[in-house]
């Protein structure tokens with residue numbers, strides 16, 4: 001496809017030009033036409049793919065005016081061309097007048113001082129004016145008329161002395177050479193623009209940039225989607241998105257980061273930056289992202305990173321609860337799961353508070369997000385603070401170089417389960433309250449607010465009301481946590497459920513080992529009459545022991561009595577401070593005091609270890 005075209009003013013010139021550029025016939029299109037006829041030819045050439053048009057004077061001017069997207073090269077009148085014309089003109093007399101369109105007169109003006117002559121000028125704005133201007137020139141005493149094709153044709157018809165200013169071949173050669181190098185530059189620009197366009201189009205961020213007047217110069221598909229407006233290049237940014245105040249950025253020359261806006265109901269996070277050239281701003285660019293998309297992406301990344309550790313295993317189906325007491329708790333918990341409010345679960349140790357918390361999470365809208373369980377009593381206050389809220393590099397001595405996301409951030413879009421909340425110190429209670437109020441966290445040592453969407457479920461076996469009246473627990477925090485309250489009754493209050501649990505747990509254990517065991521009715525009676533201070537957890541442990549030691553298919557009350565004696569012995573104060581304490585201390589020592597590792601080594605969960613340490617007076621280890 002030919003990208004360059006030459007418009008000759010007449011047939012004679014066309015023949016000369018075709019001969020001159022015979023070598024470039026494949027690259028250059030040739031056509032005849034000047035003024036309105038030239039404009040028509042230009043239209044046809046553009047439709048055929050021409051991007052650069054070489055034309056003369058007024059024709060060039062008109063094409064440029066009508067097709068601003070097309071490069072037009074004006075064939076100039078050279079000093080040599082004008083000198084030649086003047087030399088001929090002087091043969092008629094001293095008074096030379098040029099009658100022509102402004103573009104040609106401007107070129108003559110530039111050259112007349114160089115040549116050292118004074119030429120009278122008569123401007124044409126249309127072809128129809130030519131005779132009137134010639135009349136005026138003659139009246140003013142012109143001996144000879146200079147001009148282009150229009151003037152010379154009219155003068156010749158009236159037998160007036162005239163000389164045509166020819167555009168020499170040298171000028172056409174220069175114009176063609178300029179056109180060729182312009183084409184190369186244009187191709188390079190197009191490639192660059194194409195690459196920038198591809199970057200803009202593939203960006204996950206919305207991007208809008210404006211020039212110094214606030215007119216849009218670039219806008220990508222994501223931005224169009226968010227703005228929901230038919231955003232056109234050249235449109236005033238204030239007509240499309242006035243809230244953005246992008247013109248203020250051009251004025252101030254100062255960037256603004258992390259601004260939250262709502263546009264068309266979509267919350268976006270926006271950065272605005274001035275485009276600077278030399279000392280001033282020549283435009284501005286705004287990049288913005290749909291906040292929910294950022295959150296979804298973050299949550300996906302977080303889930304990838306934490307998928308191993310932060311999953312809720314239990315669902316309501318795992319809770320054995322045919323007894324009416326627990327059924328009521330399950331029904332209530334299901335209702336709680338449907339709301340987003342904070343939940344406080346109270347109940348004695350081992351009643352199943354975490355099982356309920358996990359089931360609520362899995363039944364809730366947050367079920368696709370992480371479930372992060374934190375034992376507030378298992379960590380010293382300062383460590384708990386950095387674990388919960390995270391920190392930035394250098395926040396405190398020993399802080400990791402990269403900083404660390406807190407568990408609240410980890411739990412984003414999911415649930416955080418704050419177990420043993422009654423053990424939380426006052427400083428952390430204050431920080432927790434702020435997080436609950438503002439739904440955002442500040443990492444230690446940072447002033448950057450990180451918005452989070454986390455469902456909070458807290459649990460305690462303490463009487464929080466009593467702790468509030470003793471001044472050990474913040475009242476405001478208590479009310480924030482206690483929006484929905486789930487009380488899990490102790491096992492001794494669900495006597496009828498004991499044998500059901502025992503049977504179910506035995507079935508579970510047998511499923512693992514392949515054994516076929518069942519309780520005798522006497523054994524079940526015995527179980528029902530135990531105090532079960534450790535509640536369901538304790539019952540489960542006893543059944544586990546039964547499954548391990550029972551040699552007969554039917555578990556007798558005799559065997560059970562023996563095992564229960566042993567169970568009660570474990571609770572015996574005299575035993576606790578000796579062997580068990582020693583084992584725990586050894587485990588803690590070899591794990592550098594890291595409770596999670598020690599618990600794993602001792603094959604018990606962290607909560608159990610923590611409780612045992614408390615009981616044995618070794619909870620201040622480290």
Ligand SMILES: Nc1ncnc2c1ncn2[C@@H]1O[C@H](COP(=O)(O)OP(=O)(O)OP(=O)(O)O)[C@@H](O)[C@H]1O
Pocket residue numbers: 318319320321326347348349350351352353354355356419460461536537540607
């Ligand atoms: N209704 C139930 N159905 C089945 N298993 C249960 C039930 N309640 C509790 N459990 C079992 O009892 C054990 C203790 O439960 P969980 O850890 O939820 O208690 P907790 O009240 O959170 O204890 P703590 O206060 O000591 O943290 C778990 O192993 C769980 O499987």
